Amino acid sequence: MESVIFHIDVNSAFLSWTSVHNLETGSGPDLRTIPAIIGGDKKNRHGIVLAKSESAKTFGIHTGEPVVSAFRKCPFLTTQAPDHALYHAYSKKMMDLLHTYSPDIEQISIDECFLDFTPILRLYESPIAAATQIKDDIRNRFHFTVNIGIAPNKLLAKMASDFKKPDRIHTLFFDEIPTKMWPLSVDDLYMVGHSSASRLKSFGIRTIGDLAHTDVDFLKREFKSHGIRMWEYANGIDHSVVDATEHELKCVGNSVTLCEDVTAETEARRVLLSLSETVSERLRSCSQIAQSVTVEIKYSDFSSFSHQMPLFSPTNTTDTIYDAACHLFHELWNGKPVRLLGIRTGKLLPADAPVQMSIFDFADTKKAASDPAAFSSSVPNAAERAKRLKRLDAAVDSIRHKYGSDAIVRGSFLNNANEFKPKAKQKTDPPPESPDG
Numbered sequence: 001m002e003s004v005i006f007h008i009d010v011n012s013a014f015l016s017w018t019s020v021h022n023l024e025t026g027s028g029p030d031l032r033t034i035p036a037i038i039g040g041d042k043k044n045r046h047g048i049v050l051a052k053s054e055s056a057k058t059f060g061i062h063t064g065e066p067v068v069s070a071f072r073k074c075p076f077l078t079t080q081a082p083d084h085a086l087y088h089a090y091s092k093k094m095m096d097l098l099h100t101y102s103p104d105i106e107q108i109s110i111d112e113c114f115l116d117f118t119p120i121l122r123l124y125e126s127p128i129a130a131a132t133q134i135k136d137d138i139r140n141r142f143h144f145t146v147n148i149g150i151a152p153n154k155l156l157a158k159m160a161s162d163f164k165k166p167d168r169i170h171t172l173f174f175d176e177i178p179t180k181m182w183p184l185s186v187d188d189l190y191m192v193g194h195s196s197a198s199r200l201k202s203f204g205i206r207t208i209g210d211l212a213h214t215d216v217d218f219l220k221r222e223f224k225s226h227g228i229r230m231w232e233y234a235n236g237i238d239h240s241v242v243d244a245t246e247h248e249l250k251c252v253g254n255s256v257t258l259c260e261d262v263t264a265e266t267e268a269r270r271v272l273l274s275l276s277e278t279v280s281e282r283l284r285s286c287s288q289i290a291q292s293v294t295v296e297i298k299y300s301d302f303s304s305f306s307h308q309m310p311l312f313s314p315t316n317t318t319d320t321i322y323d324a325a326c327h328l329f330h331e332l333w334n335g336k337p338v339r340l341l342g343i344r345t346g347k348l349l350p351a352d353a354p355v356q357m358s359i360f361d362f363a364d365t366k367k368a369a370s371d372p373a374a375f376s377s378s379v380p381n382a383a384e385r386a387k388r389l390k391r392l393d394a395a396v397d398s399i400r401h402k403y404g405s406d407a408i409v410r411g412s413f414l415n416n417a418n419e420f421k422p423k424a425k426q427k428t429d430p431p432p433e434s435p436d437g
Contacts, residue, residue: 004127005242006115007149007157008098008134011166013111014038014051016144017090018080023143028080035059036078039067050082054166084254085281087111093142101134106242112161114154116242131169139167155238156181158190177236182209189233196223196230208234252286253294254278255342261300262338269326275343276322283316283345289353290314290345293321295328298340306342307332314349321345 010016015031015038022028031038035056040047047067059074071077091110098105104116117127124130131148139145145167149160152173159181160172172180187197189208199222205211211219212234219227232238254275262268272295283290294308307328315321325343 002152004117004121005151005154005157006117006127006131006134007151007154007161008113008115009147009149009158009161010094010111011145011147012051012053013091013144014082014087015053016051017087018083020090020143021083021086029078031078031080034078035061035074035076036080037061037067037070038080038082039070040079040081084278085285088282088285090142090144094138094146097137097141098134101130104242104244106244114157114242116244117150128169128171135167135169153236153238154240154242155190155233156236159188162188172236174236178209181236182207182212182234184208186211189230191226191233192230196226199223200230251344251346251348252279252282252288252290253342253344254282255296255340257298257340258338262341265330265333268329268333268338268341271341272325272329272343273318273322275341276318276325279343279345280316280318280321283348284351287351288348289316289351290321291347291349292345293324293328294344294346295325295332296340296342296344297329297332297338299334300337300339302339304340305332308346310347314347314353316351 012032015036018038019029019031023030029036032053033055034053035058036053037049037056038051039049049061049063049065049067049070052061052063052070056070056074056077059070059077061070061073061077067079070079087110095105095107095113098113098115102115102117102120104119105113106115107113117130120130121127124133127150131150135146135148147161147163147165147167148169149157149162150169150171151157151160156172156174156177160170163170163172163180170180184207185197186192186200186205186208187194189211192200200206200211203214203222205214211230214231216228216231219231221227223230256271256275258271262271290311291314292308292310294306296304296306298304309324309328311320311324321343329341
C-alpha cells in the first residue's frame with residue numbers, strides 16, 4: 001500500500017497567532033487584513049521581518065528582509081514585536097488537537113509538522129476528506145488557518161503545502177509531479193538555496209523539471225553529494241519516514257541584539273533579567289530544570305565570547321538563573337560596548353527528577369562557618385523562600401499565558417517594558433521555529 005503523508009503548515013504563523021490574540025484580548029487589530037509584519041522596529045539595527053500579511057506581500061515585502069527596508073516599501077506598515085511564549089501556546093494547542101487524530105506526528109518546527117495518514121486511511125472517506133476535516137477543525141477552534149499537503153512521502157507533502165495559500169489543501173502524487181512540480185522554478189525546490197539555484201541557472205537548469213532531467217553524474221561532479229540529493233528531490237524521491245519520537249531537549253536559551261550598545265553593567269543586568277525571565281519560562285513550559293548556565297557576549301566589533309558555570313542545584317527559577325548570569329557577565333565583560341547578550345541553559349533534567357540540595361541554596365557559607373546555629377536556623381527560611389519563588393514564577397506564567405506577555409511586568413521595566421525584550425530566535429532543540437508559513 002502506498003504511503004499517504006500530510007504536511008500541515010500554519011499560514012504566516014507568527015502574524016496569524018498575534019492577530020488571533022489581538023482579537024481575543026481587544027489589544028490590537030487583525031494584522032492579516034492590513035499591510036503588517038511581525039518583527040523588530042525601525043530603530044532596531046537588526047530587526048528583520050519574521051512574518052508578513054498578504055497585503056504587505058503586494059508591496060514587495062518578504063520574510064527575512066530588514067524592517068527598515070520594509071518601511072521604505074510601505075511607510076504606513078503596521079508592525080508588532082514577536083511574542084514567543086504566545087506562539088508556543090498556540091502551537092501546543094494545535095499539536096494537542098492533531099494528536100487526537102493520530103499519534104504518528106513529527107513536529108519539525110513551531111508551526112509545521114508531518115502526519116502519517118497511512119495507518120488511519122480506513123477511518124476516512126479519503127485523504128482529502130480527512131485533511132479538510134483537520135483544516136476546518138483548526139480554523140473553527142483556534143481561528144487561524146493552515147495549508148495541508150498530501151503526498152506519498154514527506155518531500156512531496158511539503159512541496160504541496162507550499163502551493164497556493166492560505167487555507168488550502170493540495171495533493172502531489174507521483175503522477176502529478178510533471179504538471180504540478182516540474183514547471184516550478186528551481187528556486188522552489190526544497191533544499192535548493194540561493195547559491196545552488198544561481199549555479200544551476202548558470203548551467204541553463206531553470207526549472208525543477210530541467211533539474212530532474214539533468215545527468216546525475218554531471219550534478220555530482222559540480223555539487224558533490226548535494227547534487228545527487230537535488231536530483232532525487234526533483235524526481236520526487238525521498239525515503240525518510242515520519243519520526244514521531246520525542247527527542248531529548250538539549251538546551252534552552254535566548255539572545256537579543258540591542259538597539260543601542262550597552263556600556264554599563266547596570267544596563268547589562270536589566271537585559272540579563274529580561275533574558276532570564278524568558279529562558280526560565282521556557283524551561284518551565286518544557287517541564288525541565290537546568291544544571292548549567294552560559295552567558296554569551298558579542299561586542300560592537302562583532303567579537304564574541306561566552307562563559308559557562310554549573311549550578312549547585314538544578315533549577316528553572318528566574319532569580320537563580322539571573323544571579324548566575326550576572327556572575328558570569330561580571331567575570332566575562334571586558335568593559336567594551338556590548339552589541340548582543342545571550343543566556344543558554346544546558347544539562348537539562350525533567351522537572352520532577354530527584355535532586356540533591358546544596359548548602360549554597362540556603363545560606364551564606366561564611367555564616368555557616370562562623371555561626372553554625374544561625375546557619376541552621378536560616379535553612380528553613382531559605383527553603384521556604386525557594387518554594388515562594390517557584391510559586392511566584394508559576395503565578396506569573398499563568399497570568400502571562402492568559403493575558404499576554406505584558407500583563408505583568410517587573411518594576412525595573414515599567415518605564416521601558418520593551419526596551420530589552422528579546423526578539424531573537426530562541427535557542428531550543430527541538431523543534432526549531434519557522435516564523436512564516
